[in-house]
Amino acid sequence: xxxxxxxxxxxxxxxxxGALDRLxxxxxIRLALKQAxxxxxTATARELRVVAGRLLPAELAARGxxxxxxxxxxxxxxxxGVESTPASETPDAVFARLGGG
Amino acid sequence: xxxxxxxxxxxxxxxxxLVAIRLLALHRRTRAAPExxxxxxxxxxxGVGYPLLIAASRAGGRAAGALLVVSTLAVNVGFSLLFVFTxxxxxxEARWARALAGAGVAALMLKALDRLLDVQSRGAIHVSDExxxxxxxxxxxxxxxxxxxxxxxxxxxxxxRRRVRLDLADPAVSNRLLLWGLTALCVAVGVAVNSTAxxxxxxxxxxxxxxxxxxxxxxxxxxxxxxAFVPPRGYLRWVRxxxxxxxx
Numbered sequence: 001x002x003x004x005x006x007x008x009x010x011x012x013x014x015x016x017x018g019a020l021d022r023l024x025x026x027x028x029i030r031l032a033l034k035q036a037x038x039x040x041x042t043a044t045a046r047e048l049r050v051v052a053g054r055l056l057p058a059e060l061a062a063r064g065x066x067x068x069x070x071x072x073x074x075x076x077x078x079x080x081g082v083e084s085t086p087a088s089e090t091p092d093a094v095f096a097r098l099g100g101g
Numbered sequence: 102x103x104x105x106x107x108x109x110x111x112x113x114x115x116x117x118x119l120v121a122i123r124l125l126a127l128h129r130r131t132r133a134a135p136e137x138x139x140x141x142x143x144x145x146x147x148g149v150g151y152p153l154l155i156a157a158s159r160a161g162g163r164a165a166g167a168l169l170v171v172s173t174l175a176v177n178v179g180f181s182l183l184f185v186f187t188x189x190x191x192x193x194e195a196r197w198a199r200a201l202a203g204a205g206v207a208a209l210m211l212k213a214l215d216r217l218l219d220v221q222s223r224g225a226i227h228v229s230d231e232x233x234x235x236x237x238x239x240x241x242x243x244x245x246x247x248x249x250x251x252x253x254x255x256x257x258x259x260x261x262r263r264r265v266r267l268d269l270a271d272p273a274v275s276n277r278l279l280l281w282g283l284t285a286l287c288v289a290v291g292v293a294v295n296s297t298a299x300x301x302x303x304x305x306x307x308x309x310x311x312x313x314x315x316x317x318x319x320x321x322x323x324x325x326x327x328x329a330f331v332p333p334r335g336y337l338r339w340v341r342x343x344x345x346x347x348x349x
Contacts, residue, residue: 037263037270047269054267091257094135094190095281096274098124099332 006045006082007033010052013078019065028063032056042090045082052076102312109316109323110151116323117147120330138186143326146179158306166220173216173239177209183246184209191253201249208242233300240296247289254282265344272344273337280329284322291318 007029014025029048032055033040038047052072060068086093124140153172157165184205192198215238231239258278264270291314298311305311328336 035263036267037260039260047264050267050269088193089133091190091253091278092261092270092274094133095277096271097127097131097133098136098139099273099277099330 003040004043004086006048006079006084007040007043009045009078009082010048010075013075014071017071017074019060019068019071020063024063028059029056032059042086042088044086045079045084049076049079052079102309103307106306106312106316106319109319110155113319113323114147114152116326117143120326121148123331135186135190138182138189142179142182142186144179145175145182150176150179155306163224166224170217170220173213176243177213177239180243180246181206181209183250187246187250187253191257205242205246208238212239212242231299236296236299240292244289244292244296247285247292251282251285251289254278254285258282266348271341273332273340275344276340277329277332280325284325284329287318287321287325291315291322294318 010029011022011026014020014029015022019025020028029051030040032051033043033048035055036047036051038051043051052075056072056075057068060071065071121140121142121144124136125144128136128140150172153168153175157168157172160168184202188195188198188202215235255278258275261270261275261278265272265275294311294314295305298305298308303311305315
């Protein structure tokens with residue numbers, strides 16, 4: 001199944017920062033998303049910005065990345081132009097509606 | 102004990118019908134499939150199917166057979182919609198989920214057809230007269246539908262709890278998934294109790310332990326349905342306040 005555009009953009013930004021290679025970058029962001037209860041397939045740009053701000057710095061520091069906050073800021077910036085709505089309706093969107101919002 | 106069971110079933114049927122009508126009214130505005138699937142499921146299976154199934158067990162002659170066929174159709178179409186709902190909401194793109202939902206729908210439709218043919222050939226029959234193997238063909242897919250629904254809802258609730266801590270999700274929606282998962286578990290327990298009773302050849306409408314357990318699960322379902330889909334404002338305030346106090 002295809003991952004969301006926001007996930008791909010965050011992985012690309014992390015890889016371009018030179019901190020991690022492609023495989024490690026994707027794995028690290030997957031782990032951070034899992035901690036946040038999010039899935040790569042449906043994670044939006046807004047959600048990834050929050051993850052980059054609050055969970056990813058610790059993950060990067062644990063992998064020996066120098067200046068993790070600066071790398072996360074670059075990821076958040078890269079996410080600014082990415083569409084923030086999920087590609088398909090998520091279960092939480094459905095259940096928000098079923099209970100009256 | 103029978104009076105308590107009658108009250109519990111009455112409350113469950115009325116609550117399910119109320120929630121169903123609310124969801125179908127929501128579908129008229131949104132035209133979205135989940136509210137149609139869930140609303141029609143509750144209306145057909147609990148609002149129509151259960152009362153007719155009880156009427157069939159009390160009626161005699163040809164009326165019993167006709168009521169049993171109509172109730173089986175309503176219940177089985179309703180539970181088929183639950184399979185479709187769970188597939189479409191939680192795993193719309195997964196082949197395994199589509200296959201599981203398809204298998205569940207096929208099993209329920211085949212059982213409905215089997216009961217129709219049985220009534221046509223034998224005339225009046227009662228559910229309690231069915232051999233255990235035939236009874237299991239009815240209850241196994243229903244149990245599967247509710248256990249699958251419970252698993253998906255509670256799994257997703259677990260994800261949402263983590264999102265709530267990061268302010269990425271509404272605590273009320275996270276709680277709604279928990280309530281729906283617990284509703285499905287309650288139904289599964291109720292189905293298991295009735296299946297056990299039928300396997301033991303006891304009268305489900307006259308045996309105290311069956312009536313007590315059925316009443317308890319029925320009342321729990323009614324409360325959970327209301328809190329999930331017609332939540333009082335005070336309850337939502339309490340859920341959100343509790344999450345805020347917990348720091349999420």
